[in-house]
Amino acid sequence: MGRGLSKPGAAMRKGGSFLLHVIIGHSQLEKIPMSIERQRKILEEQLEEIMDGIAELKRNRGDNFSVKQLERTKKMVKSKLDKLNDQSR
Helix, strand or coil, X not given: CCXXXXXCCCEEEECCEEEECCCCCHHHHCCCCXXXXXXXXXXHHHHHHHHHHHHHHHHCXXXXXXXXXXXXXXXXXXXXXXXXXXXXX
């Protein structure tokens, strides 16, 4: 590990500029404001990945429990997307 990187939030000089590394928890990351368009794009990508996962599990005869978990996750993401779409109107 490079000098100065052993501490969270430490700054490092590289090529004439300073790099700052900050480590934050996932719960804090969610508090950073994001545009509605960006949120929508992320949720749509998640929804597509989930549906691809469901299709792949069904194609490969994956266990029913995993399919049901993904279906629940799909429903939750779809709900968030619907809520976001209602909010943007």
